Amino acid sequence: MSDEEVRRARAYLSRVAEPPAAALAGLVAEVGPVRAAWLVRRGEVSSAVDSQTSARRAEDRAEEDLAAVADLGGRLVIPEDEEWPEWPFHALAVAAAHGLRCGLAPLALWVRGDGSPAALTERAVAVVGSRSASGYGQQVAAEFGFGLALAGVTVVSGAAYGIDGSAHRGALTAGGPTIAVLACGVDIAYPSGHQGLLERIPHHGLVVSEYPPGFRPARHRFLTRNRLIAALGEGTVVVEAGRRSGAKNTAASTAALGRVLMAVPGPITSASSSGCHELLRSGQALAVSNVAEVIESTGRLGVDLVEATRDTDVDLPQGEALRVYEALPLGAGVSAEAVAVESGVELPRVRALLPQLELVQLAARSDGGWKRSHEGSQRGDT
Template sequence: MSQVRRARTYLARVAEPPAPALSAFIDAHGPVEAARRVQAQQVPEPVARETAARHGLDLVDADIAAAAEIGARLIIPEDEEEWPTHLITALARAATTGASWAIPPVALWVQSAVPLRDALANAVSVIGARDATSYGETAAADIGYRLATDGVTVLSGLAYGIDGAAHRGALAADGLTAAVVATGIDQCYPAGHQSLLDRIRARGVVVTEYPPGAPPARHRFLARNRLVAALSRGTVVVEATARSGSLSTAHRARVLDRRVMAVPGPITSAQSTGCHQLIRDHAAELVTSVADIHHSLDTTRPRPA
């Protein structure tokens, strides 16, 4: 393993993402020198604060072995053939304009049979309420199925409700779906989606910035939302309450200059209030079909061979 890869494996564990001071320190000194200084705590105070609790954890070999055991790998910005530079640069660009949350990942743990860059070349995020209605789950599954049929990678977060329905729709079409998770690559949350995760591992893509063994935590889901927004061309919100975390993802997508779309629902449904709010505030385009999504993204459906 190269020095750079070992350094980034260490740095991916040593601070809780997003870690703006550590990210800037790596940019300034390169990953190898940054890792050496972090281990010795010869770093500026902001970096020391972000890494104080974990700088002594050198679990590089254990992390690589844990990932390899399930067929996963670490990809880093230096992996020119696989790192999705064209998508992640949007985070760095937003950070320079004051978006403090828009910090690019140090590295990504990936389980996929195809290069991540290729898998995400034509991806759309389909997200929404965990406590979804039958209407919402049906709509999400149909959108997932039809997008996957059209060769689009359906990206979501593996949660109950809309996320799971979108993943299942894509799998039903024998298409590609990507789960961006807020745990270690070897973990499953929620536990009730273990069988769904196993199917995605076998036929799709699993992505996380958290090292093997990392458990779920509320702040990790919030941090993960920036990757859901960044790693796709656009975001479709199928159902969301007025205070849904999906609205946070939609906001991040707008800041990253991604298309944001929302599916309307019954005016009596609290689960559609957030979608209606996005549409009312001109923060999302109203979509009622996959054709609308293609039109919004300026894509065309592939023609039959």
Template sequence: MHGAKSPAAATVGRSDTDERRLAWVYLSRVVEGPCAALSALIGSVGVVEAARAVRECALPEALRGPTELRRGIDRAERDLAHIERLGGRVVTPDDAEWPAWRMLGLGQLDPAQDADAAVPLVLWVRGKRSLVEATERSIAVVGARCSTGYGNHATGEIAGELAARGWTVVSGAAFGIDGMAHRAALAVGGMTIAVLACGPDRPYPVQHDQLLAEIVDTGLVVTEYPPGTSVRKHHFLARNRIIAALADGVVVVEAGIRSGARNTVKWCRRLGRPAMAVPGPVTSAASVGCHRMIREGEAFIVTRAEDILDEAGPLRLSLPGVVPPNPEDNLSGEQALVFAALPGAGSRLPRAVVADTGLSMSAVRATLSALEIVGLVACDSNGWYRTNPSTTSAVVAAQERHR
């Protein structure tokens, strides 16, 4: 049949995919967390060649230290078998489930300013929902581990209302506000994502074992750390960037003067997304951090779900009679290349766009996702195609929001 792949060609395709997946998983264990230098190497030579370079220590000086301890540990096949036994999976930048446009901001940050400013190599995921679909509309709700009755009540009201409206609640599964946010979403039958600072097989804290099991049943548990990885202090700070990246905004409910929630707000602001804080009693030490963030302009003051959606939700203002500009005229760089590679009629697969533009597969997938979010392209079973965004006001609103 014309256009059908031969069995040999299909086998080669699967072999290439398997090799890349094993390379991603191997490197995930080698660095166990964000590594901007390794991400840069992968972007330059590809993941398979990067894995070979790490194994052979044919590396630039900046990568020799971070990879020295574990480059001899190659248990990628065992790690994949382990996560499958847990009913989970590993999601790589090659996969359709990869939340590419969510990760775009992390890839554009300066690692010289913060060592953790890097896109995660892979995400280990437990739960049946699609990660990219679950994060289409999401809000992070974080806060103090030693929460008060007031904080728990406010979190329950806010997270429950957001989940009831169809928004995914993202948090870190910790004691206090995090746990309350997850429970509130579950209580109304909503969607919630727990981002861990350890391996996907390590419930942390252990007292939240049952909570995490409930989240897996209806939502997602996500981590960048491979199976068996124990919690370390610096993992929490790195984990916070993923919480911020997976959400349209971050809400802090109760934060002490040295709260880790402020670190999540830092990532949120650096990614260009709104940070919000719920005020508490002026006499409460648990709300000092929130009050400081509000006073110093780091966070908007919010008291209910409606306030949060005003800041982080889609624009709801329509201007009748105003003709929107043609958005494709403002494209530049990789976006312009990828858009131009798509035909005026019909569809193209990402591999064909890669061949046409000379960009890497991960760059093409990320750019297609970014173009999709502003309504310029869409995909179906045949591939990616151009749309006509000027016909819908919803796309205009999305373009303005992500400009």
């Protein structure tokens, strides 16, 4: 079979199931991507794979997706490529083999930017933190991003407002490299205020996603995405995090993957640093006050010093209910079938879940269809 046949198969597979889809990944590992795609299309799969793929299996947009990304100057990077970040993703496979929820390497990676993901992650550190960062946090993130990039270390982050954006900008100021891992298609500028930033990054690094073009960001996708941020760096620096910040999810993944977890101290009078102090106090994270300490901590010695702790708090939602909820529009209602396609959850399950979501005031009926309730849309602010 040709390279392009394999690439088209993986492009199809990356859309057909909502990651992380362990059963589908197992099938691909067993029979290869081309045969797996063929079996999925025909529905000749185990019930486990079927429940992950039945909602979208008829939707083969591989050619269009590959063309759309090519139009943006991008490409699909697959495990069969030399530029696949094999080593960073190895930890995900190991974690998956140990039954950790944060495990499972992506089936493929949609990429914008010329650099090789493998080469760019040879020396890489994730820098993450709260969207609602303080001036102090943003300054520190920018300085760390700048200093790491200047030292030739790729700065991995999630392109969010606050700490993420400052870390990327710091790295760009040094001329890169930096990698933004998105929770949506690489054709979508999210958050919209970072459109300019996301246009600049491919010139000095990469914008990557395991989601095909057109996929919208959703809460469970942020959590799923966080494992890739944790995996792509040799360690993760949490610059600022409140007690309930999403950055703590990335921190938990980092620890679970056996990566070095670092936290930046801040004023104890600042709620934005309370999550960092919690990580320090519990001994989960190492205190870092400057770029030199980050580099020192992520050397071989640093890795040896930090025990790979199995954190049970890693809470990636495999919940179908959350996916259904995230698929609901804020405006006019849509059909259950549309929700099934958007969420990748089987139609019968969608039909069962929607009334349950309605009961807890997360979904509402509207215009003969379904949408988020007012209550839910307020909570939906990821």
